Amino acid sequence: MTTLNQLAIAAMTAGAILAAPAAKAQDLVFLSTQLRPIDEAQKVREVLLKGAPKTTYVVEEPPQFAVRMKAEQAAGKRTISLMGALHGELQPLAPTASLDAIDDVAAKLSASGIPAGLMELGKLGTSTQQYIPWMQATYVLVVRKEALPFLPAGADVNALTYEQLAAWGKAIQDKTGQRRIGFPAGPKGLFARFIQGNLVPSYTGSMVTEFRSAAAEKGWTDFKALWATVNPNANNYNFMQEPLMAGEVWIAWDHIARVKDALTAEPDKYLVVPPPAGSQGRAYMPVVAGLAIAKDAPNRAQAAAVIEHLLKPATQIATAMEVGFFPVINAPLPADLPAGVKLLADGIAKTQGAKDAIVALLPVGLGDKGGEFNKVYFDTFQRIVLRGEPVRAVLDSQAETLRTLMTQTAAPCWAPDKPSQGACPVT
Amino acid sequence: MPQPRWLPYLLIAPSVAFLAAFFLVPLGQTILLSFDGGQGLSLANYARMVGDLNFPTALRNTFALVIVVIPLQVALALVMGLMLQKMTRGRELVLWIWTIPLGVSDLAAGLVWLAILQDSGYLNTLLFQFGLISGPTAYLNSETPIALFFAVVLAEVWRATAIVLIILVAGIQLIPKEFGEAADIFGASPWTKFRKITLPLLKPSLQSALILRTVLAFEVFAVVYALGGRNFPIIVGEAYTWQNENQNYGVAAAYAVLVMAISLAATVIYLKALRVDPEAQA
Numbered sequence: 001m002t003t004l005n006q007l008a009i010a011a012m013t014a015g016a017i018l019a020a021p022a023a024k025a026q027d028l029v030f031l032s033t034q035l036r037p038i039d040e041a042q043k044v045r046e047v048l049l050k051g052a053p054k055t056t057y058v059v060e061e062p063p064q065f066a067v068r069m070k071a072e073q074a075a076g077k078r079t080i081s082l083m084g085a086l087h088g089e090l091q092p093l094a095p096t097a098s099l100d101a102i103d104d105v106a107a108k109l110s111a112s113g114i115p116a117g118l119m120e121l122g123k124l125g126t127s128t129q130q131y132i133p134w135m136q137a138t139y140v141l142v143v144r145k146e147a148l149p150f151l152p153a154g155a156d157v158n159a160l161t162y163e164q165l166a167a168w169g170k171a172i173q174d175k176t177g178q179r180r181i182g183f184p185a186g187p188k189g190l191f192a193r194f195i196q197g198n199l200v201p202s203y204t205g206s207m208v209t210e211f212r213s214a215a216a217e218k219g220w221t222d223f224k225a226l227w228a229t230v231n232p233n234a235n236n237y238n239f240m241q242e243p244l245m246a247g248e249v250w251i252a253w254d255h256i257a258r259v260k261d262a263l264t265a266e267p268d269k270y271l272v273v274p275p276p277a278g279s280q281g282r283a284y285m286p287v288v289a290g291l292a293i294a295k296d297a298p299n300r301a302q303a304a305a306v307i308e309h310l311l312k313p314a315t316q317i318a319t320a321m322e323v324g325f326f327p328v329i330n331a332p333l334p335a336d337l338p339a340g341v342k343l344l345a346d347g348i349a350k351t352q353g354a355k356d357a358i359v360a361l362l363p364v365g366l367g368d369k370g371g372e373f374n375k376v377y378f379d380t381f382q383r384i385v386l387r388g389e390p391v392r393a394v395l396d397s398q399a400e401t402l403r404t405l406m407t408q409t410a411a412p413c414w415a416p417d418k419p420s421q422g423a424c425p426v427t
Numbered sequence: 428m429p430q431p432r433w434l435p436y437l438l439i440a441p442s443v444a445f446l447a448a449f450f451l452v453p454l455g456q457t458i459l460l461s462f463d464g465g466q467g468l469s470l471a472n473y474a475r476m477v478g479d480l481n482f483p484t485a486l487r488n489t490f491a492l493v494i495v496v497i498p499l500q501v502a503l504a505l506v507m508g509l510m511l512q513k514m515t516r517g518r519e520l521v522l523w524i525w526t527i528p529l530g531v532s533d534l535a536a537g538l539v540w541l542a543i544l545q546d547s548g549y550l551n552t553l554l555f556q557f558g559l560i561s562g563p564t565a566y567l568n569s570e571t572p573i574a575l576f577f578a579v580v581l582a583e584v585w586r587a588t589a590i591v592l593i594i595l596v597a598g599i600q601l602i603p604k605e606f607g608e609a610a611d612i613f614g615a616s617p618w619t620k621f622r623k624i625t626l627p628l629l630k631p632s633l634q635s636a637l638i639l640r641t642v643l644a645f646e647v648f649a650v651v652y653a654l655g656g657r658n659f660p661i662i663v664g665e666a667y668t669w670q671n672e673n674q675n676y677g678v679a680a681a682y683a684v685l686v687m688a689i690s691l692a693a694t695v696i697y698l699k700a701l702r703v704d705p706e707a708q709a
Contacts, residue, residue: 063671178562187656187668232568233546235658246547248563371674379480386569 598632
């Protein structure tokens with residue numbers, strides 16, 4: 001008992017000693033929803049922030065991130081100066097005036113080669129710069145080489161169509177008795193992004209406007225056929241790297257950060273290829289994470305300095321090497337990239353460079369309705385594919401929900417939909 | 428010396444204040460939030476909840492679970508409790524082993540069963556080694572709803588029977604031995620003794636156990652989330668999804684209020700149905 005007491009006292013003292021300097025020194029607090037896993041966060045602290053002003057890097061799940069920012073603002077006491085989050089996570093903060101305009105930081109970075117389109121995205125529909133693009137990624141197909149012998153005749157693995165992917169899945173199922181295509185349709189998976197960023201725009205050239213068009217109907221009918229060859233556990237998958245590594249799935253669609261472990265563990269076993277094409281082209285969704293400074297930040301100048309540090313070519317390349325997010329600035333990747341990262345980089349290049357590529361941007365202007373926007377697409381999938389409801393009827397009724405949502409938020413169209421005056425229409 | 432009249436009130440004041448601050452206030456806020464339609468009070472959130480495609484399934488699944496799990500648990504706990512009563516040696520050890528699941532958190536229990544039942548889990552490995560299946564077989568997805576349901580039932584029974592058992596064991600111990608001895612003299616069979624003596628005298632404990640378990644069963648979440656994820660919608664799970672993924676706090680609050688209403692209704696039903704004689708409550 002005494003030993004236990006002593007241990008407890010020792011632990012408490014140690015805790016107090018450890019906590020004391022953090023409480024006293026006015027460190028810059030950098031809160032991020034990205035690079036959350038312990039090993040990635042450690043890499044941020046030890047590698048990416050090396051040489052930057054003294055920074056305390058803390059991570060938070062996206063829903064808690066929004067709650068925390070709101071709470072700090074309501075309390076009138078900011079502890080966070082710098083935030084790193086996805087475009088869609090920063091967006092709801094803009095209308096609540098939680099973000100400080102950072103045109104001064106943007107001006108300093110004007111020579112770094114951040115594409116104008118990305119910078120524009122960082123304005124979040126306002127007239128001032130709300131965040132600086134930090135790093136980018138996208139969604140790709142990862143193929144285990146065992147699947148290649150079953151590729152249908154005439155199909156190019158780097159330029160698949162949805163019909164060919166379905167035929168491929170069927171061939172594998174017929175020959176091996178297993179359904180080896182995988183999608184992250186589990187509770188924490190990013191499947192809604194596949195539907196809104198890849199599937200629907202590939203057939204309609206639109207994410208919102210043509211939601212219930214005849215082309216969309218064709219897309220859903222094709223996808224329903226494809227789903228018959230998808231692994232029945234897909235609704236439990238959150239990250240595709242695990243089923244890929246276990247060999248349970250041979251062809252998987254996911255965000256590059258969520259397949260990276262499989263690729264870096266055994267790069268020889270995989271190919272990374274662009275997502276399939278529909279009748280309109282090959283839609284893909286670039287993902288942008290941004291850096292923003294909180295309104296009334298306790299350390300604004302230091303936060304700006306950290307942003308500049310993170311956008312240096314050396315840091316951007318290190319980011320790609322360490323955590324698999326790719327540069328937003330013009331920084332050529334070195335030739336000696338680790339094999340897994342090189343696979344991803346090539347996969348992104350092939351996706352962005354595809355002749356029939358259609359860029360489908362992350363939703364803009366939805367405020368805090370981003371979750372409900374995703375729900376429209378996921379519910380459509382659930383009803384058509386999992387519950388077998390008639391495609392036309394489902395599209396009509398879900399279009400109604402989507403229309404209400406767009407009217408409520410008054411969000412104008414974003415790419416690939418043509419710009420609109422006022423709320424993006426659902427025809 | 429007589430105690431001042433206000434002393435009991437003073438003594439319970441801190442806990443009342445604590446409950447008011449951390450239970451009643453958030454409860455009031457949640458109820459308000461559920462009726463908040465943006466512009467004044469409205470039923471919009473409830474309409475959204477009832478109109479959602481997962482609502483009927485979630486309601487059906489939750490009730491199905493309660494209807495199957497609770498009687499199973501009570502029957503099991505009764506049998507286990509009576510067995511314990513008959514034991515003369517090793518009783519403590521058996522009771523200790525039976526109550527181990529009480530110390531395991533819901534989510535951990537769900538994960539334990541996931542490790543057993545998933546494709547590459549222990550059950551699949553075992554069946555494969557005995558040559559009963561030819562490869563990994565999936566039981567926990569949307570294409571196997573019945574297997575998934577029974578997996579959840581199994582995990583819930585494993586995890587939460589112990590709490591019923593403890594309440595019933597305490598109740599059984601309170602039953603005076605004299606009744607049993609008198610019944611023996613009159614030549615009553617064990618079944619008659621159970622029906623005429625044990626069960627009636629156990630009613631207060633049964634009532635507490637049923638109320639506690641039923642309320643908790645309507646709030647089941649982590650086990651289902653671990654085993655079935657989205658494939659097995661339940662009410663609390665939907666509340667979580669609306670709050671966390673859909674980011675619509677109003678509909679999430681409506682779900683929370685619904686859970687509370689169902690729990691209260693269940694409690695009232697038990698209190699009425701198993702009305703306990705005031706003398707037996709002492």
